[in-house]
Amino acid sequence: MNSPPRPPTTNHLRGHPREFKQIIQAKSHNFVGREFVFTAINNFLDHHRHGYFTIIGAPGSGKSSILAKYVTNNPQVIYYNAELEGKNRADEFLINICTQLINQYSLNYTSLPDNATEGSWFFSSLLQQISDELEPHQKLIIAIDGLNCIDRNSQPPSTNLFYLPRYLPDKVYFLLTRRPFLREKSGLLIETPSQSLDLADYPEENRRDIQAYIQNYLTPLLYEGRGGQDYSPPLVGEGLGERSNLQSWLSNHQINEEEFSDRITTLSEDNFMYVSQIIDAIAENFYPESFESNQLPPGLEAYYQQHLHKMFPPKQDTEHSTDVLNVLIQQQKAISVEALAQTTAAIAQIIDTDEYEVEEVLENWLEFLQQQKIASETHYSLYHSNFRDWLGKQAFKTF
Structure with a gap:
């Protein structure tokens, strides 16, 4: 008979799996703001006896960093990242998460049952065992980053993603x-x-946090000197080269910090991935002369290439997709499905495109699109203008 689980304490927490520690640290590096998200999470935990809280956001909006920061501040939280290579399959998730639960709560299992990955039965059993032994003030929180990366073909179509319990x-x-x-x-x-909390519903908070994130790179760190606390440029070997290099670059190009912050904030369109990649590129001297917004750093190009590969998976008919994308690329403002269908037909001139076919393409690309309700119509645009401009330089006829 299995012995009852012991809730974790700070004395016997075993930490997160090695494959996740690095990404938690990287994603929470130089983290600022997002208090409105943490407040919403805490309110949900305080007002419900159990449940699911989902953070929704476009690529680069800071979802992963928010989760990593939450886990850093609450190390008892179980963590899993579906974005890592090999971690997007249901069987891998169940093996990993069940092992974490057994280790962290000292459950009396020397190995997982042979059929532990056949549905949610064993996973749900562990959750119930732990729940039964938790003190009234304790909670079991499992954080899963990147549900959009899950390989749905790794489990039956009628089951919940990763067999998450109903x-x-x-x-x-x-x-x-x-x-x-x-x-x-x-x-x-x-x-x-x-x-659910959709980050797109908080434009003012997002803009404020973007500005704070940029300012974090512009402000010398506080250190303890002989005369007490003081601001000082980073010292060699402290791992603060990004700040030092950015400040040197601004000085060399005679750009004041306020001007730089305002420009990057505007260009970012409230996208943290864009800001972090631009600042990293400046620190690595990718822009030796001056910053040109149409010259993307390698990291951002690689990120956009990942988007493109997901939009055009191998062995998929891309006839309508290419036409729809060409219209989206040419649009400066969001456009309706109806207008898009008509424009696609006019551009393609060789296919008979109806609204249903266009909607099907857009549904598959929803994670890369912005939606706006104008009157009774839904309007669509690509989630970031730099992504749109980059797509405009690609040769889609090769897909």
Whole structure:
């Protein structure tokens, strides 16, 4: 008979798996702001006995960093990242997460059952065992980053993503992140309290946090000197080269900090990935003369290339997709499905495109699009103008 689980304490926490420690550290590096998200999470945990809380956001909006920071501040949280190579399959998730639960809560299992990955039965059993032994003030929180990366072919189509439980025992919570998706194709059927926070619904907070993030690189760190605390340029060997190099670059190009911050904030369109890649590129002398916004650093190009590969998977008919994308690239403002279908037909001139076919393409690309409701129509545009401009330079006829 299995012995009851012991809730973790700070004395016997075993830490997160090695494959996740590096990404948690990297994603929470130079983290600032996002208090409105943490407040929403804490309110959800305080007002519900169990449930799912989901952070939704476009690529580069800071979802992964928010989750990594939360886990850093709450090390008892179980963490899993589906974005890492080989970690997007349901069987790998169940093996990893069940092992974490057994280790962290000292459950009496020397190995997983042979059929532990056949559905959610064993996973749910562990959650119930732990829930039964938690103290009233304790919670089991499992954070999963990147639901949009899950390989749905690794499990039956009628099951929840990663076999996440439809019902949850008391004091068990899931924190999830994912890119925009169709509600009817969420991949989750749950009957427990749930809440979603879409970062796009908080433009003022996002802009404020972007500005704080940039300022964090412009402000010399506080250090303890003989005369007490003082501001000083970073010292060699302290790992603060980004700040030092950025400040030197601004000085060499006679650009004041306020001007730089305002320009990068505007160009960022509230996208943290864009800002971090630009600042890294400046620190690495990618812009020796001056900053040209149409010259993308290698890291950002690689990021956009990943988007493109997902939009055009191998062995998929791309006839309509290419035409739809060409229209999106040429648009400066969001356009409606109806207008897009008509424009696609005019551009292609060789296919008979109707609205349904266009909608099907857009649904598959929803994570890379912005949606706006104007009157009774839904309007679409690519999530970032730099991504749109980069796409405009690619040769889509080769797909």
